[in-house]
Amino acid sequence: MKKISVLGAGAWGTALAQIAANNGKEVTLWVREPELIEDIQTKHTNTLFLPDVALNEHIFPTEDQKQAVLNAEAVLMVIPAQYLRTACHSLRSVWPAGLPAVICAKGIEETTGALLSEILAEELPQAEIAVLSGPTFAREAALNKPTALTLACKNEALGKELVETLGTSAFRPYYSADVIGVQIGGAVKNVMAIAAGIVAGKQLGDNARAALITRGLAEISRLAVALGGQTYTLMGLSGLGDLVLTANSTQSRNFTVGLELGKGRKLTDILAEKRTVAEGVFTAAAVLKRAAQAGVEMPICEGLSKIMNENVPVDAVIQSLFARPFKNEA
Numbered sequence: 419m420k421k422i423s424v425l426g427a428g429a430w431g432t433a434l435a436q437i438a439a440n441n442g443k444e445v446t447l448w449v450r451e452p453e454l455i456e457d458i459q460t461k462h463t464n465t466l467f468l469p470d471v472a473l474n475e476h477i478f479p480t481e482d483q484k485q486a487v488l489n490a491e492a493v494l495m496v497i498p499a500q501y502l503r504t505a506c507h508s509l510r511s512v513w514p515a516g517l518p519a520v521i522c523a524k525g526i527e528e529t530t531g532a533l534l535s536e537i538l539a540e541e542l543p544q545a546e547i548a549v550l551s552g553p554t555f556a557r558e559a560a561l562n563k564p565t566a567l568t569l570a571c572k573n574e575a576l577g578k579e580l581v582e583t584l585g586t587s588a589f590r591p592y593y594s595a596d597v598i599g600v601q602i603g604g605a606v607k608n609v610m611a612i613a614a615g616i617v618a619g620k621q622l623g624d625n626a627r628a629a630l631i632t633r634g635l636a637e638i639s640r641l642a643v644a645l646g647g648q649t650y651t652l653m654g655l656s657g658l659g660d661l662v663l664t665a666n667s668t669q670s671r672n673f674t675v676g677l678e679l680g681k682g683r684k685l686t687d688i689l690a691e692k693r694t695v696a697e698g699v700f701t702a703a704a705v706l707k708r709a710a711q712a713g714v715e716m717p718i719c720e721g722l723s724k725i726m727n728e729n730v731p732v733d734a735v736i737q738s739l740f741a742r743p744f745k746n747e748a
Contacts, residue, residue, distance in 0.1 A: 419491040419583040420444055425483060425505065426496030426523075427454060428694065429467040429556035434494050434522060436560045437589050439474035448486045449479045467694065471560045484512045492518040492580060494550070495538075499525025499605075500700055502534055506541035518576060519545040520569075524604035525697040531707035533601050533645075546576055549597055550584070551604035552655040553663035555670075559589060566590045568656040570600040592655060599647025603638060603657035606705055607664055608698030609719050610634035611672035612679070614665035616725075616732060619680015630718070631665050637716045641705070644712035672698040685726055703727050717742060 420443060424435045427449040439445045449455055457465045458479040462472060480486055487493055487509055497505045502523065513519075519542060521534045532540075538547050552567025559565045569584070569591040571577030581591045594600060613634065617627045638661070639652040651657060664670040668677065675696045678688045689699065702723040709716045721739055724730035 421491045423486040423490035424494045431496035432464045432468045433556040433560035435477045439476045446486045447479045494520045496522040503537045515544040520548045522550045526605045526704035528700045528704045553659040562588045570594040570597045596648045596651040599642045599651030600656040602642040606638045607661040608672045609702045611664035612676035612698045615673040615676020616680040619677040644714045671696040
């Protein structure tokens with residue numbers, strides 16, 4: 419594939435556009451913010467979301483989302499989870515049959531509990547669906563630092579073609595057929611990253627953070643399997659890898675939200691200071707909807723949802739988790 423369009427010019431969308439352009443692809447980048455068009459065209463930088471990265475001159479920004487789709491052999495969907503349905507609905511009339519839609523955002527729709535692939539299946543039934551997810555910070559990937567992640571697609575031939583199209587010596591996608599497991603890993607780790615940030619903000623120690631990551635991965639795996647995913651997927655890049663990255667770094671938007679919550683600040687004040695989306699804030703309640711439907715217990719996610727959606731104090735949630743009965747680890 420030679421022509422790639424990227425919908426969404428946040429940090430990750432811009433990084434993916436950079437990777438594709440550096441790999442010799444013709445890249446169209448749909449930009450929602452009009453002020454960014456001129457900056458990317460003339461200064462070759464995304465001044466809002468990736469300001470310290472010099473962008474490839476062959477990234478062509480546009481405000482015309484539909485034209486970006488029509489120009490492409492594959493479309494990378496880097497639109498935040500809560501806005502994906504609206505975008506897909508608006509593109510339904512122009513989306514060519516069989517054109518791959520590669521989901522590059524992470525999350526679950528807050529109002530319905532739908533996975534992003536389920537949204538695409540409803541709104542763009544003519545698209546071929548793939549998912550790109552894993553342990554990635556946008557700036558590092560854009561600067562060509564080694565990055566490995568998972569590309570999931572039920573159509574194995576298409577999945578491997580997308581791997582060859584997007585892969586470079588430094589940006590290494592690994593093919594998987596487990597579209598469900600890869601999405602659950604990417605979505606729920608954002609919730610766990612907020613929890614890990616709270617552990618750090620409360621200065622509960624490295625033992626506690628290791629325990630949180632491990633038990634969090636158990637919750638993620640249970641939900642993935644209940645929805646049709648595979649346990650081994652969550653042991654890989656889009657599960658364990660992504661969780662370890664975002665639960666241990668202040669580069670993570672979700673971790674920093676938790677860090678500030680752990681220090682005693684209010685969620686509304688924390689979010690008011692952020693231009694970018696901390697998807698875990700919206701995902702916690704949606705995760706619980708799917709977990710309840712599947713009969714899966716997720717106490718950490720439940721605690722996070724109480725903190726963010728019911729104004730339950732952080733200390734009260736921590737104490738409730740510590741008061742849970744002892745169980746067999748398996």
